Amino acid sequence: MSLPFDSGEEYIEQQFSELVVSQEEVTAVTFEECTFTNCNFSETQFKRCIFRDCHFENCDLTLLDVDYSRFQRCKFAECKLIGVNWAKAGRIQWIEFHSCNLSYSTFMELDLSKAVLTNYLAKEATFAETNLTDANCTHTDFLDGRFIHTNLTRADFRGAKNYAIAAAENTLKQTKFSLPEAIALLDGLDIILENPTS
Template structure:
């Protein structure tokens, strides 16, 4: 699967986001290292070609925020609330997404690499061309989400919740977990390893004879 990478300009200007938002809710061609003074947005904010570098979004509330051609590098987004957010050509690199709430969001051409993302909430979201690589996604919620061209590569997904979410076309064979919340109907078309297939069979009460 080919994911289109963010298109950032070279040497973006480092800005004070708190000051910039007092003038405009469209932030472009910038580097943001601090969100100090930002509590929650009162209007829609658009970030276009922005590098967030080691910035903390902890407990921040940003509703209907939009990120276009953005990179989050070693940022802490623990317990951030970004419901109905839009992520288009975005990368999350070595970030903390513990308990991040992206419910009802839209993600297109997104890479999530080496993130700690336990309890990540993507319920009711639409994901298209999204790659999760070497991430911890234990107890993550994908309830009633739409997954189209999704990759889970070497991820931990124990107790992840895929209720009412079709996994048709999704490859889970390289993931590790003890239990998943998913129906047999929604597993149709999903690729799993032999060990995982045996685990699903045992959950149905099937006796495996070796």
């Protein structure tokens, strides 16, 4: 099939809607202030591409390959981003995910400080050696997700659920949690917790 993007080209303030670019390879393309709506990029490889100030809405990006691509100030709303290895990206700066499905994704060794990850599903997502300083993770479902040596300084987890964050293995400084979900932070500690007698 003929691709809608030419390698090495730059697209500025373009609006793309209903595109189907599945299992294809897009190389060295720059997108600046572009909007993608109802597009299907599942299993597509974006190699050495640049996305700057772009907005994705209701797109299918399942198993997207972001090999050495850069994402700067991009927003994803109601998108499927299942199984994406974001650690392969060249750079991620100030990214936002709103009501997305990020299950089985990997964010290993990334700087996601001030990132917005709200109201989304992150089943079995991996945050290892990740910097989530000042990140907004409110109202997100982290079912079976993994936090390993993650910096959660001033991160906001209010309203989030199903997270398993080992306090001794991650950095928790002024991190915001809400009850009753915050009780999960006691898991793994050598303590005995009892209900008060009536």
